[in-house]
Amino acid sequence: MNNLRILHCANFSTFKNGEAYYSMDRKISHGFIQNGHMVYEFSYRDIAKAQRFLGLKKRSIEKMNKDLVDHCINIRPNILLLGKCELVSLESLEKIKKLLPDIKIIQWYVDFINKENNDFFSKFKYIDVFLQTTGTGLLELSKKYKNTIFSYIPNITDPNFDVNIDIKKEYDVLYIARDHKEDNRYKFALLLNEFCKKENINLKMYGSLGNPYVFGNDYYKEISKARIAINFNREDLIDTYNHNKILGTSDRMNHFIGSKTCTFSPKIIDLDKLYKDNEHVVYFESSKECFEKLLKILNDESYNNIASDGQLKAYEISNSKRVTNYMLNLINNNEIDENIEWKDYVFYDGKKI
Template identity: 35%
Template sequence: MKIVHVANYNYLKDGQSYYATDYKIHQGLVRNGHFVYPFSYRDTARCANIFGSKKWGVGKTNKRLIETCRNIRPDLLLMAHAELITLETLREIRKMLPSIKIAMWFVDPLWLNHHITNINSKLPALDLFFATTGGELLRQFKLPDNRVAYIPNIVDASIESHKNYEREDLPIDFLFCGRDHKEPIRQAFLSTLSEQLSGLNTRFAGCLGNPLIFGHNYTDTLGKAKTGLSYNRRNDVSLYMSDRIAQLTGNGILTFTPRIPSMEILYTEDEVVYFDNIKDLITKATHFISADDEGREIAYRGWKKTHNSFNNIRVTRFIVETIFNQAYSEPYEWRNELY
């Protein structure tokens, strides 16, 4: 079928985030046989005025989305965050194309007010809302006329292409990439961790005063890591994980993660290394970095689970089958997180 995918894409950043979920979903839909038209809504807004301002380009962006749908006549309008797209625009598109399905996917935290406001502003026009968060925070967006569903973080074999579990020459013992700006508790956790692991070859990017890394520099760094940490802004939210979990396990890196509620639906104890607190993490990190064979075996099983279960072909197939109310072609592990 024909799909218009309203996503970030970041064309104006020259491939800096080519591994973003936008591209993985796009590629997954294409590999499932669909025509997918990329509508880069933020870039469209910036290019709509001489100042490169998203705010001043909102009106033209919404008009161009309507015209895009008029020209393509898609079966599905799929949006990612799409904070610049208005409810009025979605209603105009549905009026123009009565049989169209409209859905939205979301990978950012669902407890932040500006995200909640954005999602709620579009809910009356949505058939389905998908998020990488489960439980009550997902169910808050259920309305009588729509459905909400969980999706896991996604890998693409052409992006997460390293197999670090096969290598014995990895120069980075422990890797964490993520921001700590204006997050004192998170910063204190990472600072203590850095100090306690100072005897190892660690790499902290985007935090503790270190710059963020992007593009090939980021994926190349992943390809050099023996172990890595998946640590979220909140670790008490059902099934919520940042896309680091997919990037780490998907590259065959032994991954440490806190015991996030319901996460065992996705990963078992022999596919990732769970920890209960920072002391437990330090103990397990020190052990597995030394016990190389044991760690690489867990890393392999985590890599296999991620690429078998959470690849973009399988997850986008779930998205399409859910939107169009089709019988599931296989028993997706997260299928019960549908409301």
């Protein structure tokens, strides 16, 4: 399929003035453009919000859905590409499929699917390919929704977005999280803070333990100032690793790797198929092991080589062009390239493809 028209309905955060220009939404659009296709971006939340009158949220959502259908009529896209799209109704997808019977619908997803309601799952009736940034649960979904291809995709690291800023290293360790004092991220932050004080390690935190958040280009500046950055997500555990978590991690980890900063992560099942331990990233099975490895790597200064090799690997395997080309191969029913690192996590009708 060459010279495709793609209508990308996602949360582009238009009114945040570029704070999150490095989001998956932008990277995915960028990848399809790199592959030679036209991408029209439809920022569904912004459009709904802009049309809200007298606080009537329901009416503005209805108007946004009508606008989406009208956009499809006017643009006649080959592919409707959906992000989370919780405001896009089942009825809208049904109308679009009836009006454009040859259209393909792809959905990509980066949140926690087990928290979604029935409205979310009902849309699989019209979705041809569903991609998520974790391998957990894909086989089970494919058994239940037999007409949809389910696949893992990695969070994207792209040299046009995720870059190292040439700036002096100021921090030994960087930790960024939104913990809200409610989960293991908060507990981990407390332990990390205590450990770094005890060992005289220069720790910088954002978004945790009352520290402010950081966005935009300043976000990459702060990452570039760190020798080591730790990625720790809400489903990660303190004393062991999550044995039910497959391939999944936040896109923050890929921001760290792409910025050529040595990246620490809890052990995640099969993520070493993408990034090797002590070569591209550093994995740990508990907070205790994390802190032991911090001391070792800060002392032997191997963080520089790990950071460089990790960045090169991420640019090679998870760049925008490669990931979106993989999406197109799925929608075209092409054979999966044997070199795809996550090829074991593609399912259809309850079977691995």
